[in-house]
Amino acid sequence: MPLPSFAPRAEGRVIAGVCAGIAQTLDVDVTLVRLVFALLALAGGAGILLYLALWAYGTSKKAWLWAVLVLAAGVLLLHAVGLSDRAVAGIALVAGGLAVAWREGGTFRPDSPRSYAGVGLAGLGAVLLLEGQGGTTAILAPGAVAGALLLIAGPWLWRLALERDAERAARIRTEERSEVAARVHDSVLQTLALIQRHASEPRRVASLARRQERELRGWLYADRPLGDDEASVVAALSAAAADVEEVHGVRIEIASAGDCPVDDRAGALVLAAREAMTNASKFAGVEEVDVYAEVTDDEIAVFVRDRGAGFDRSEVPPDRRGLAESIEGRLERAGGKATVTSAPGEGTEVELRLPRSAP
Amino acid sequence: MKRRVVLVDDHELFLAGVRAELGDAVEVVGEAGSVADAVALIKEQDPDVVLLDVHLPDGSGDAIINAVAPERPGVRFLALSVSDAAEDVISVIRAGARGYVTKTISGPELAAAIERVAAGDAVFSPRLAGFVLDAFRAGERVGGDAELDELTPREREVLQLIARGYMYKEIAARLNLSVKTVESHVSSVLRKLQLSTRHELTRWATQHRLV
Numbered sequence: 001m002p003l004p005s006f007a008p009r010a011e012g013r014v015i016a017g018v019c020a021g022i023a024q025t026l027d028v029d030v031t032l033v034r035l036v037f038a039l040l041a042l043a044g045g046a047g048i049l050l051y052l053a054l055w056a057y058g059t060s061k062k063a064w065l066w067a068v069l070v071l072a073a074g075v076l077l078l079h080a081v082g083l084s085d086r087a088v089a090g091i092a093l094v095a096g097g098l099a100v101a102w103r104e105g106g107t108f109r110p111d112s113p114r115s116y117a118g119v120g121l122a123g124l125g126a127v128l129l130l131e132g133q134g135g136t137t138a139i140l141a142p143g144a145v146a147g148a149l150l151l152i153a154g155p156w157l158w159r160l161a162l163e164r165d166a167e168r169a170a171r172i173r174t175e176e177r178s179e180v181a182a183r184v185h186d187s188v189l190q191t192l193a194l195i196q197r198h199a200s201e202p203r204r205v206a207s208l209a210r211r212q213e214r215e216l217r218g219w220l221y222a223d224r225p226l227g228d229d230e231a232s233v234v235a236a237l238s239a240a241a242a243d244v245e246e247v248h249g250v251r252i253e254i255a256s257a258g259d260c261p262v263d264d265r266a267g268a269l270v271l272a273a274r275e276a277m278t279n280a281s282k283f284a285g286v287e288e289v290d291v292y293a294e295v296t297d298d299e300i301a302v303f304v305r306d307r308g309a310g311f312d313r314s315e316v317p318p319d320r321r322g323l324a325e326s327i328e329g330r331l332e333r334a335g336g337k338a339t340v341t342s343a344p345g346e347g348t349e350v351e352l353r354l355p356r357s358a359p
Numbered sequence: 360m361k362r363r364v365v366l367v368d369d370h371e372l373f374l375a376g377v378r379a380e381l382g383d384a385v386e387v388v389g390e391a392g393s394v395a396d397a398v399a400l401i402k403e404q405d406p407d408v409v410l411l412d413v414h415l416p417d418g419s420g421d422a423i424i425n426a427v428a429p430e431r432p433g434v435r436f437l438a439l440s441v442s443d444a445a446e447d448v449i450s451v452i453r454a455g456a457r458g459y460v461t462k463t464i465s466g467p468e469l470a471a472a473i474e475r476v477a478a479g480d481a482v483f484s485p486r487l488a489g490f491v492l493d494a495f496r497a498g499e500r501v502g503g504d505a506e507l508d509e510l511t512p513r514e515r516e517v518l519q520l521i522a523r524g525y526m527y528k529e530i531a532a533r534l535n536l537s538v539k540t541v542e543s544h545v546s547s548v549l550r551k552l553q554l555s556t557r558h559e560l561t562r563w564a565t566q567h568r569l570v
Binding site: 251253254255256257258290291292294296303305307349 | 463484485486488489490492493496519522523524525
């Protein structure tokens with residue numbers, strides 16, 4: 001806790017400029033400050049000592065000097081108020097002890113012998129106060145002891161709490177680091193090793209890198225979980241896309257707006273979308289497939305689009321069940337609808353729509 | 360005339376890749392790897408387009424835009440990023456970037472995007488279109504101008520088609536519009552994105568600034 005900076009002011013001074021300095025520091029009228037000092041001076045001369053203390057502090061910055069002077073001023077003041085010698089000595093000891101126990105920075109360090117000496121002094125002062133006679137001190141004393149204990153124990157407990165928080169933060173950091181290490185080892189390093197082994201197969205390398213990228217992203221931008229956690233529709237679509245990419249060596253770009261958890265019906269939609277991605281990868285003859293998922297309150301819509309060969313529905317042999325069964329049939333059973341738009345040379349778009357609540 | 364382009368990215372390897380892919384399509388007049396370098400370079404070169412990474416070692420892309428835009432209003436920014444985080448992308452767009460493309464974009468597509476941005480149009484990748492639809496759909500409005508806080512049905516339709524992977528030409532054909540009209544819808548969405556007080560957008564922007 002830095003002490004407020006303060007210096008006696010030569011400008012407008014009457015004695016040493018202490019009042020003027022205080023008035024400037026606190027931004028109050030200098031007359032008011034002088035009045036306070038004058039009143040304090042009447043209280044057994046406390047004001048004069050305080051003035052000296054502040055002058056000592058302001059000019060030499062010797063903490064012990066002004067502490068002693070302030071203490072003396074306090075003693076005079078308490079005397080003037082009418083407390084007994086005993087009570088005054090008790091209060092002085094409590095205050096002095098606390099000042100010793102408290103070190104710079106306003107903290108109490110349980111590991112420093114000085115602190116114990118200070119606490120001892122304060123305790124002695126408290127005992128003196130307790131034994132002090134007189135109606136007011138009998139009530140004041142226990143309060144002073146309790147206050148002193150609280151003042152000492154409070155910062156100490158606070159420090160303990162801070163230290164515990166720091167320890168916890170450090171432990172969490174360590175745990176996170178080892179989780180990152182494990183994740184990097186399991187995925188990135190493995191993939192790099194695989195890439196080195198397959199360096200002569202560009203397609204395989206590209207799909208490995210792509211899959212790894214997707215996984216890493218999913219993990220970094222937490223809202224898209226990794227492949228092994230398919231809790232949301234978008235995450236499940238991403239995982240399906242990664243699998244298709246790996247098998248067929250295409251790039252699948254996924255865009256999405258909104259998301260929702262996967263239930264049985266949404267699961268069927270994801271499977272249908274996966275089949276559509278597979279078809280596009282196998283038959284369109286393109287490098288890239290676009291997938292867009294839009295989840296609203298009413299429905300889930302997924303679009304799988306390629307700019308490839310396209311086809312004429314009437315020329316698809318009836319024994320090829322992929323489209324009819326795996327996409328259209330599957331979605332209809334789940335209560336949704338699949339629409340396939342395609343023409344030779346124009347690419348293909350599969351539109352999958354599923355109402356959020358079962359019809 | 361070739362467009363004068365400044366590349367801002369802290370990954371050397373990536374810069375080299377972009378330069379190679381762009382080839383002769385544009386004139387690369389400078390490269391920078393940090394916010395401070397980029398601001399100085401852009402002010403000095405006054406390029407047509409700045410290709411901007413969202414994350415840099417000493418700040419984010421929007422810091423560059425904020426520092427440069429008042430002095431060089433003619434410079435257009437195109438965000439180019441591997442970041443998938445919606446808030447990153449949205450905040451750089453809100454700072455004034457004319458579009459966002461992912462780093463996996465091919466050379467010719469990137470050159471086309473630069474040309475479009477230089478001509479004053481907006482460039483939305485499918486992913487950005489998804490983010491924007493999401494942002495304008497979710498969350499409540501907090502006062503402000505209703506016109507700026509909602510997309511028109513037509514704008515929504517255009518964005519949905521972009522998200523589905525359609526190109527402007529294809530969107531125009533599908534909706535029976537001219538390509539110019541499609542472009543103006545996209546520019547209008549961009550304007551709303553930058554000026555809207557929508558809760559979701561402001562939240563994203565604020566979060567990003569706090570990070």
